[in-house]
Amino acid sequence: MITSIIFSKDRALQLDLTLKTIRKNFDLCGDVIVIYKTSEQQHKESYENLKEEHSSVSFYEQSYSLFVDILATISGATSDYICLFTDDDMVYRKVEMSMDQLNNIFTVG
Numbered sequence: 001m002i003t004s005i006i007f008s009k010d011r012a013l014q015l016d017l018t019l020k021t022i023r024k025n026f027d028l029c030g031d032v033i034v035i036y037k038t039s040e041q042q043h044k045e046s047y048e049n050l051k052e053e054h055s056s057v058s059f060y061e062q063s064y065s066l067f068v069d070i071l072a073t074i075s076g077a078t079s080d081y082i083c084l085f086t087d088d089d090m091v092y093r094k095v096e097m098s099m100d101q102l103n104n105i106f107t108v109g
Helices: 012-025 041-053 066-075 099-106
Strands: 002-009 029-037 058-061 081-086
Touching (some): 029 066
């Protein structure tokens, strides 16, 4: 499976659509992790609502260093593969690939 990491800042509505399209069209996606940042209280409340709606998604508020957050997230990933998204990405159709095909792409020699 693939771990998907999504970056989001003050765009909970767009993130909601991204999460829904990943679940609908990206069957190879196992874990979904959101690293988010908010600038105002109303945005923070929107992310709290998303946490309830998407209970299978791991949400982490961005710390002082996005680099440290990314490194920690990748280091803790249970998958061999990582896919990065922003909150305005969409998976607009089914990903027609098996894990065997994915492994063959990255097999050397």
